[in-house]
Amino acid sequence: MKVFEQLLHAKKERGAAYLVLIDPDKQSVEDAVKLAKMCEKAGVDALLVGGSLLFAHIFGELIKAIKAACDLPVIIFPGGARQISPYADAILFLSLISGRNPHHLIGEQVISAPIIKSMKLETISTGYMFIEAGNVTSAQFLSDSRPIPRKKTDIALAHALAAEYLGMRCIYLEAGSGAKLSVPEEMIGLLYQHVTIPMIVGGGIRTPEEALRKVEAGASFVVTGNVVEKNPELGFLKAFADAIHEKKKR
Numbered sequence: 001m002k003v004f005e006q007l008l009h010a011k012k013e014r015g016a017a018y019l020v021l022i023d024p025d026k027q028s029v030e031d032a033v034k035l036a037k038m039c040e041k042a043g044v045d046a047l048l049v050g051g052s053l054l055f056a057h058i059f060g061e062l063i064k065a066i067k068a069a070c071d072l073p074v075i076i077f078p079g080g081a082r083q084i085s086p087y088a089d090a091i092l093f094l095s096l097i098s099g100r101n102p103h104h105l106i107g108e109q110v111i112s113a114p115i116i117k118s119m120k121l122e123t124i125s126t127g128y129m130f131i132e133a134g135n136v137t138s139a140q141f142l143s144d145s146r147p148i149p150r151k152k153t154d155i156a157l158a159h160a161l162a163a164e165y166l167g168m169r170c171i172y173l174e175a176g177s178g179a180k181l182s183v184p185e186e187m188i189g190l191l192y193q194h195v196t197i198p199m200i201v202g203g204g205i206r207t208p209e210e211a212l213r214k215v216e217a218g219a220s221f222v223v224t225g226n227v228v229e230k231n232p233e234l235g236f237l238k239a240f241a242d243a244i245h246e247k248k249k250r
C-alpha cells in the first residue's frame, strides 16, 4: 500500500492519524532513532522528517537509521529542495499556496522534481498554508511570506478550495513550528464543511486535549514536533496518540 493510502486507512480505522515531526537540526541520529521506536510503540501512524533550515549534515543518514530501526512510514516534510533522500517512503510535495513568493510556489518544486523521480519517491502533493500564529515562525521568515490572518476563515477557505481544484491531494494548515497559537478550530471546521481533501494540521499543539480538538473540528492528520522533542516519553506520546484516535471510539 502506498504511504498516502496508509494514512487514509489510518484515518478510516482510527478516526485520524498522528504524525510526529523529527527535525534533523534538533536531535542526533541516536536520539531520533530512540524517538522513532518510541513513536511506533505509542501508536503513532507515521513520521515526518524535515526542518526549515537544515544545518546538520545528517538528513539521509537519519532517515536510513530510522527505517532500519522501525516500521513506521517515513515521510519527508522538506524545508527546501535539498531535503530529499531515497531512504524515505514518501515526500510531501509542498507548494506554499498561502504565499505569493513564486520560488516557494513552483521554484523549489522544479529543482527537486527530477531528483525525486530518479529516487522513485512517492509524492503527496500538498497545498501548504501558513496560518497566523501570534509570532513570526522560522518557515514564514525564511520563505518571505505572510500567513493568513487567524480570523480570515473565508480567505483560508478560498485557498483550500483552490488547492482542491488544482488537484492537490491534501492541505496542510501550518501555524509553524513552536507557534504561540495553533490553527483555530473555527478555521478547520469551516474548511471541513467545504473541502473534500484531507487536512493536515500542525504547529504549536502542546497537549493531547488540544490535538483532539483539531480532530473534532475536522483535521485528518495531526502533527506535533516541539512538544515531543521536549518530552520524549512513551506515556506522553501515547496520550497524544490516544487523544488523536479518540473520536473513532466515541
Ligand code: 1GP
Pocket: 021, 174, 175, 176, 177, 178, 179, 201, 202, 203, 204, 205, 223, 224, 225, 226, 227
Ligand atoms: C511544524 O507543524 C509542525 O511544521 C509541528 O509544529 O513543532 O510546533 O509541534 P510544532
